Amino acid sequence: MGNLFALYALGKGQIPVQYFNLMEENYSKYGLSVIQLIQIGKFYELWHKPDVPSIQQAYSQAELLVESSIRSRSLGVTPPIEQVASLLDMRITSPGKRSLLQMGFPIYSLTTYLSTLLDKGWTIIVIDELATDKLGPKQRAVSQVYSPSCDLEDCPELSYVISIYFKDDLLGITLFSAMNGHSIMFPVYWADRDKVARLLISYRIKEVIIRADSEANS
Template sequence: MSQVPMQYFNLMEENYSKYGLSVIQLIQIGKFYELWHEPDVPSIQQAYSQAELLVESSIRSRSLGVTPPIEQVASLLDMRIISPGKRSLLQMGFPIYSLTTYLSTLLDKGWTIIVIDELPTGKSGLKQRAVSRIYSPSCNLEDCSELSYVISIYFKDDLLGITLFSAMSGHSIMFPVYWVDRDKVARLLISYRIKEIVIRADSGANSGILNKIYGLLIGWNLFPSEPNARIE
């Protein structure tokens, strides 16, 4: 594999660990942004039906097949995927100026977008590149028409720590709530456009904590309630 694809996939692995698996990484190649995929590399993403997530992990069946991000994006933006020459890499892309056109569509589907731009060095040869911008569903400074929020939920025993934060305005609200009073929070959340969820649990949490999390998010209308909904 040449140096540019190696740089791309090394950054992708790093960005997965920082921002989660719902990441689209766009790399500047000349006047285009491109998205790449290695078809023979197993995906670290998993998908389950909603019903599967609500059962104990020990009896959960294996995950469903996951459609690679490049195929999801190509379908969403009505674009074509190519495999140039004899290389196994799959590629798709669009002109740099089109990024703002597609941002809202991608962010509305829950993707975090990492943009890698070429650095002006004034030298010939291999171009240097670095992450220049990060867009997430709750932070798109290209569109400030409506404030979006991140909700952070911290689990410890029967107590929840709730934080609502808008990166666009800096507004935040924090409060604790006991598990038995969790339904009261749903009425508050109606007033906020929540686009991202961050969850932290105490290291000593029991094995059923995931079931509590999924049930909580469904009760707060932050998670699909349909039993057959596909969750990746």
């Protein structure tokens, strides 16, 4: 673990800012059930600022998916880092005097934990270091996005994403499977919205995407 903290200290001024700025962007792209892993040397790390309010602290979709036994607080939202640490049986540390909390594991262990995290409904964003000959702070970019419906390596059943688009009294429904490319599109009137519930039962829905016309009446 000594190398882990030494590498982190080299860029401690820029890396956390980069990490949390990108986190906010990923919330808007992928929803709040997001785990963001950043490469620091030979490790992937997950970070959390306990004293800074965030969108995910206010409300988390993933909170609905975790077992009640790992919730450590009766009120409020359990931070993702605590949920993941409990799920993977890992420790959370706070190196030095910084308020930043972190947990991590070797890069080669990612494949071991992916299925466990995806089964709990998390979307996993992986930020890798970029190979460069330039001196100075390391450059990083999102290299992989894993989501529950797109885990093609460990999915014994055909799974689907359902997209629901709201406009006035009409719902636009799209079912899509990343495993075989099969898709179905059709409209449903609001009065017949119970059909959507039946779809959730009939198909193996792993993700739900909801969009609304900004001009539509609520």
